[in-house]
Amino acid sequence: MELKSHFTFSKQQRSGILLLLLFIVALLCVFWFVDFSEEDVLDTTSTEIILLQNELDSLRLVAIENRKPKIYPFNPNFITDYKGYALGMSNQEIDKLLQYRNAGNWINSTADFKKVTGVSDSLLDELSPFFKFPEWVTNPKPKADFKDYNSEKGFSEKPFAQKIDLNKATEEQLQQVSGIGEALSRRIISYREKIGGFSSDIQLNSVYGLEPTVVRRTLNLFTVKTPKKISKININTASASDISTIPGVSFKMAKNIWEYRRLREKINSIQELDKIEGMTERKLRLIQLYLSVE
Numbered sequence: 001m002e003l004k005s006h007f008t009f010s011k012q013q014r015s016g017i018l019l020l021l022l023f024i025v026a027l028l029c030v031f032w033f034v035d036f037s038e039e040d041v042l043d044t045t046s047t048e049i050i051l052l053q054n055e056l057d058s059l060r061l062v063a064i065e066n067r068k069p070k071i072y073p074f075n076p077n078f079i080t081d082y083k084g085y086a087l088g089m090s091n092q093e094i095d096k097l098l099q100y101r102n103a104g105n106w107i108n109s110t111a112d113f114k115k116v117t118g119v120s121d122s123l124l125d126e127l128s129p130f131f132k133f134p135e136w137v138t139n140p141k142p143k144a145d146f147k148d149y150n151s152e153k154g155f156s157e158k159p160f161a162q163k164i165d166l167n168k169a170t171e172e173q174l175q176q177v178s179g180i181g182e183a184l185s186r187r188i189i190s191y192r193e194k195i196g197g198f199s200s201d202i203q204l205n206s207v208y209g210l211e212p213t214v215v216r217r218t219l220n221l222f223t224v225k226t227p228k229k230i231s232k233i234n235i236n237t238a239s240a241s242d243i244s245t246i247p248g249v250s251f252k253m254a255k256n257i258w259e260y261r262r263l264r265e266k267i268n269s270i271q272e273l274d275k276i277e278g279m280t281e282r283k284l285r286l287i288q289l290y291l292s293v294e
Contacts, residue, residue, distance in 0.1 A: 073132040076113050077106055077263065087127060093117040106263070108133060158220055165225040166204070167197045177221060179214035195247050197228035202285050206248035232292040235267050246290040253278060257287075267293050 071087070076097075079087070084094035100107070100116045107113050110128045119127075164173060174185040184207075191207045192198055201219050204210065210218075233242055235257070244254035256276050261267050270288050273279055 071127075071130050073130050075133065075263070076127075076131055077101060088123055089117065089119060093119050160223060160225075163221060163223040163225075166201070166222040167192065167224060167226050167228070169222050174218070174222070177214065177218045179211065179217060184209055184214075195228070197226075198224045199227045199230050200224055200286075200289055202282065202289070203247070205282055206286065230289055232294075233290055234294050235261055235270070235291045236293060238291075243291075246287060248283070248286055253283075269293060 074083075079089075079094070079097060081094055081098075084097070089097075094117075097107075097113075097117050107116060110124065110131060113119070113128075113131070114124055169188075171182070171185040171189055174180050174188055175182065180188075187209060188204070188207050195203070198204070201224055204215050204218060205212070233246075235243070238258070240251065240255045240258040242254075243249060243257050244251040246254070249257075253276075256278070257273060260273065260276050264272075267273070270284070270291055270293060273287065274281070274284055
């Protein structure tokens, strides 16, 4: 049997092979000589692209800042171990502060904080804008002195027995005092009813519109003979709201008293409150009727 060679092709097959070879050569030429790289149509130097990039950079910086721990105004006297660590203080600096506070001492300025802790100037510059000291420390104001009007020349104090009980005085009796008319006499009676009766002569100063000289004249004819009993508030446990219930004490003053107590942890004498901004001797005497240090 005669075997046909595998390399014997017909004319038609040879033509097909030739076309295939030409097609392959053409593809190779295209591959080697034609540049298929795409032209960069995005102009990164354009104004729009630069503005967009700047906006993205700004948003990225904002996101980084938002991830940082927030620092709110604080009193450096109450920095704890954790708080100090979060603020970037070293263990030695925190220990110095705590030892200083445990000894009963107080930091009242940025300079005090630097002196006690020994923190670096760079860290102090970061923290000091957030230091918050009580107003009576940062902005102390001179207190008005209490004037003893009974010591004025020519004033003669009537004896206790000749005076009328202020808790029983009528409007007509009060109007006998020079400077007290119908309006002020009604106001005194109304205030007396509001507080449930006077406990001390000093409370007369809390009546709105009564001048100190008029109070002096009034107390020469009247005095508290049947004082109302007051249930005193323990200043060392009272809240600012509790203290603000004292007649004549505003909530701002009550908050200052509460903050003063909180800073010192305990008040041993009501007289210590004379250091508070806006506290006068007369107001302190009034407050003493309602507060105790028990």
